[in-house]
Amino acid sequence: MSKKKKISAEVISQSSLAEGIMDLRLKTDLAEDAGPGQFIGIYPSNRSTLLPRPISICGYDKTEKTLRIVYRIAGSGTAEFALYRPGDCVDILGILGNGFPVDKASGKKVLIIGGGIGVPPLLGLAKELKENGCAAEISMVMGYRNSETFLSDEFEKYGKLYIATEDGSVGTKGNVIDACRENKIEADVIFSCGPMPMLRGVAAYAKEISAKAYISLEERMACGVGACLGCICKTKNVDDHSHVNNARICTDGPVFDADELEL
Amino acid sequence: MSKKKKISAEVISQSSLAEGIMDLRLKTDLAEDAGPGQFIGIYPSNRSTLLPRPISICGYDKTEKTLRIVYRIAGSGTAEFALYRPGDCVDILGILGNGFPVDKASGKKVLIIGGGIGVPPLLGLAKELKENGCAAEISMVMGYRNSETFLSDEFEKYGKLYIATEDGSVGTKGNVIDACRENKIEADVIFSCGPMPMLRGVAAYAKEISAKAYISLEERMACGVGACLGCICKTKNVDDHSHVNNARICTDGPVFDADELEL
Amino acid sequence: MNTSVNISGVTFKNPVMTASGTFGSGMEYAEFVDLNRLGAVVTKGVASVPWPGNPTPRVAEVYGGMLNAIGLQNPGVDVMIERDLPFLKDFDTKVIVNVCGKSTQDYVDVVDKLADQDGVHMLEINVSCPNVKEGGIAFGQDPKALFEITKEIKNHAKQPIIMKLSPNVTSIAEMAKAAEAAGSDAISLINTITGMKIDIYKKTFAIANKTGGLSGPAIKPVAVRMVYEASHAVKIPVIGMGGIANAEDAIEFMLAGATGVAVGAMNFHDPYTTLNVVEGIERYMREQGISDINDLIGAVD
Amino acid sequence: MNTSVNISGVTFKNPVMTASGTFGSGMEYAEFVDLNRLGAVVTKGVASVPWPGNPTPRVAEVYGGMLNAIGLQNPGVDVMIERDLPFLKDFDTKVIVNVCGKSTQDYVDVVDKLADQDGVHMLEINVSCPNVKEGGIAFGQDPKALFEITKEIKNHAKQPIIMKLSPNVTSIAEMAKAAEAAGSDAISLINTITGMKIDIYKKTFAIANKTGGLSGPAIKPVAVRMVYEASHAVKIPVIGMGGIANAEDAIEFMLAGATGVAVGAMNFHDPYTTLNVVEGIERYMREQGISDINDLIGAVD
Ligand SMILES: Cc1cc2nc3c(=O)[nH]c(=O)nc-3n(C[C@H](O)[C@H](O)[C@H](O)COP(=O)(O)OP(=O)(O)OC[C@H]3O[C@@H](n4cnc5c(N)ncnc54)[C@H](O)[C@@H]3O)c2cc1C
Ligand SMILES: Cc1cc2nc3c(=O)[nH]c(=O)nc-3n(C[C@H](O)[C@H](O)[C@H](O)COP(=O)(O)OP(=O)(O)OC[C@H]3O[C@@H](n4cnc5c(N)ncnc54)[C@H](O)[C@@H]3O)c2cc1C
Ligand SMILES: Cc1cc2nc3c(=O)[nH]c(=O)nc-3n(C[C@H](O)[C@H](O)[C@H](O)COP(=O)(O)O)c2cc1C
Ligand SMILES: Cc1cc2nc3c(=O)[nH]c(=O)nc-3n(C[C@H](O)[C@H](O)[C@H](O)COP(=O)(O)O)c2cc1C
Ligand code: FES
């Protein structure tokens, strides 16, 4: 793996996928190091806000050297990003984080579960598993608020897709676990990203069906590179690096074996 | 006079007049209230700097509703302004300050003396005196560092122009007072703007030739509207508003009768 | 929807005030803002006699704020009574006069002169100005001195008094308690934090006084923390200030424990700030379904 | 051109250091910056045993800076000796180990363990962390307590010690003098200023610990002022920090009286900041015709 860098990337395109959900493509050498489940830090140009915004990699093209990110407008930083137009430059920090352990999928029945803004990083994972992995089977369950099921058309290319919506407008009415049960989805390995309550549900479901679960966590970050100890999560055992029951989400994660976490 | 306002103005054009000297034209209703020697506050859009930059009005067109300002790139704010392109919007505060008392020129021999970045506001004054004033005669002395005698071509339209340059490349080698002496310029009224040492020289020269001098001062400002008391100058007598020997440059000035100041 | 708050028996139509020294006597900003919309106008500090203040430069810009060392230039209380108070009487807003002095007697003189001015609803006592050599902050950095001067002023004051606290202390809670124990009706905070800027090319201080008071958004987290600590240490109402730029900031101070809020340096960035804060608070209350603004005070604990 | 400075007998190739807790043990930023270019690496605070630190959220962004309440999570001094110090030994830079504790004995235990580590050139004693409940800042807000603990640590330390001062005090000069009187070889300042942020929509504190330490450009004017005051109060060298983002800022601290300077939160904004500061100082010296960096120290007075 190459060194992490802070560099300027060029905006290639940006469009809106759903209400408040943006799809941004960047030209950058960092794409060469990208893997599914990793993330970058994006710096607002507004000089009163100084910290990078952690955003997952949704897709990457190593030959074209492009990164794709899909994000929700959540505050001042993302609101600024939403204004970017082709040709604009943006400072980014990357490639950050460990990413999903795709090798664990080899020969296994894989289930990918995403919820809300946890959906985007799983698209890159599904593509990688389909194109370069050796998974025996790929099922996917994506949860949305309503009929704005962004990215679902793209997921369908990589396996069987189930959808859950809170308002029941598409697929199962309810959450992703409801959809798993309704469709009696079996799996050996689960990869997941989404809000913490959903991840807890995923970990419990994995136990039920005796699958391994690898889940991607979120926390407030400052450095993004493992130095500040801002972004920790609780681990069951003493962590190798910290020597206490804390792991750094930005470097030891964001993807963890659910069995190793105190959720 | 209308109320002061903070409003957004549109950039019409911007060009460079000399090394580091910019000529910016803005479309704004504030132009209707503008007079020579007054100024506006320009807000950087960089959110880490919050105070308006005071910049004198170099010219105005009340029918077209345009303001012209000429400024030197001196720091982060002006460096940002220099990047503005037609169509950009910029927040401005105005119209600020009292301006030159053009009525004092009526029937008089007028001498206008400018130095460095004090030159621009005098262009609007010369134009006003020529077009709407009743001055008996207008002479002008402008001091520059070198042969980059920005705006001098425009001054020539309004009266007899003498130039002083520090390096002697154009006109008198030396300062504006050297040029006044060399050309034995007589006057009843002097209007001046420039660095403090020059203004002291102007006040002394005015005494010598028994002229009245009205000089425009600079000081660090915060509010620009007379509220913070940041921008005072020392007055000979107790000031009417402050009840101490201080006048506010932003509202009582920037133009003062030199006789009333403790220079 | 009720936006009015009560501080020591005085009712304010809303909690939004101007921070002393950043709004002149209200006259300068009346061109921009309808003063009738404000909870109160807090005037620039006034002494018993005119003060000339400090040499220039008196202000300097810094990241997210500014330094000032005006040195409490003011025309004296007599001019305030003759000129500024009559101007303010025409508006339907409360008037709080900020009082400064070099000795206890100075403060008392001003307080006495203002005693029968019915256009003055409260007095804010500035014992926290970092920019004058004597008096001022000396009272504001020692709980005993603060207690003594508060007591003496309270003996003279006809209007309720607000002791304005300095953030340049180890324990703001201790200072708040001293003011309360001496009978202060309310407290306000924070005054500016002492700072310095050096011009590395000119090799001089950016402020003639060397140090100046830091204000603006840069100090907001410190101000919110101190308002929280002070309001948890005393029972008297707290007026919060320090970097308020918009309604969100003002609400943050109220949730931390402030009954009133004041806009300072951000008036210089945007002369409409006070009005925007008033309107933004109303919008927030509507959106959040809050019918009484008093429900916000100290609601995050 | 000489860029080296001497602090209590230790020579630094340049005055630029990393602020403790913002640079890990150097390992994390070695990907971005050649550590050989730095005057010193100052490590994250280390205690005698591993500390788990505070619950999350531990960091929050604020205008021009951030709040943190990490709570001094650290793997304990033994791990530092086995893992981090050997890593740092390979670089041609000085190593300053930042030490934390809850009791005097805690500090002494760490200092004793580091005594015969020749890869450790100085010890920085953190008695100013606002984010731990006991110890820490309690020593850093009372001159007597500071004197006592400094004395005790000095009795044990084999390396020269730097007492790191808290800005959350009424008089920084008094604290500096207490450290000097007790035998501290140098002082460093400022640690973070205690702040608070409230999320007005979620109605919660942005930091689980309620309060956090404010750092970043927002605090620079306060830090410069305190470095000026402290360096004028004592004869021992001062290491200055607080919001340094570039060489201009670093030079400002030196002109105010700092012999060394440290980059903290701005590493998070730009991981190359330390290197840019080193190069920018050299450029400034060339442009201004300054041949010895020591001529900058305290040059504005
Ligand atoms: C590893 C990781 C991957 C992420 N991937 C994505 C993604 O692919 N798409 C997406 O839309 N969002 C993603 N997020 C969340 C995203 O980081 C926040 O929505 C974003 O930082 C908000 O920034 P803002 O300036 O718009 O909001 P503000 O609220 O103005 O931000 C203020 C501060 O809080 C931080 N912050 C706010 N919300 C979050 C959050 N949920 N998580 C972490 N920090 C936060 C910001 O980074 C900033 O420092 C991810 C978060 C993490 C930790
Ligand atoms: C009444 C008045 C009229 C002026 N007219 C002109 C003009 O027509 N053309 C022109 O080029 N300049 C003019 N100036 C000077 C101009 O205001 C400064 O050059 C400008 O503010 C520098 O801003 P900056 O952000 O580029 O510099 P920075 O140094 O980054 O500014 C930092 C702070 O210092 C203030 N500041 C810096 N230099 C000055 C200065 N010389 N006077 C007052 N404040 C300063 C800035 O406004 C800002 O608040 C005038 C100043 C005054 C007071
Ligand atoms: C230019 C200026 C002048 C001030 N003058 C006074 C004053 O006369 N009396 C006083 O009590 N506070 C004075 N202050 C302090 C403010 O009232 C306020 O407490 C402080 O600036 C913090 O609020 P802010 O960050 O919103 O400005 C002054 C502040 C500024 C910026
Ligand atoms: C995330 C973080 C962790 C910190 N940890 C420590 C620490 O362990 N020990 C210490 O003495 N100071 C610690 N500090 C304080 C810094 O070393 C520094 O004094 C302060 O942040 C001011 O500098 P800055 O504004 O450049 O960040 C920490 C600061 C931050 C932001
Ligand atoms: S964000 Fe700094 S350690 Fe993870």
Ligand code: FES
């Ligand atoms: S700038 Fe505020 S009074 Fe002139």
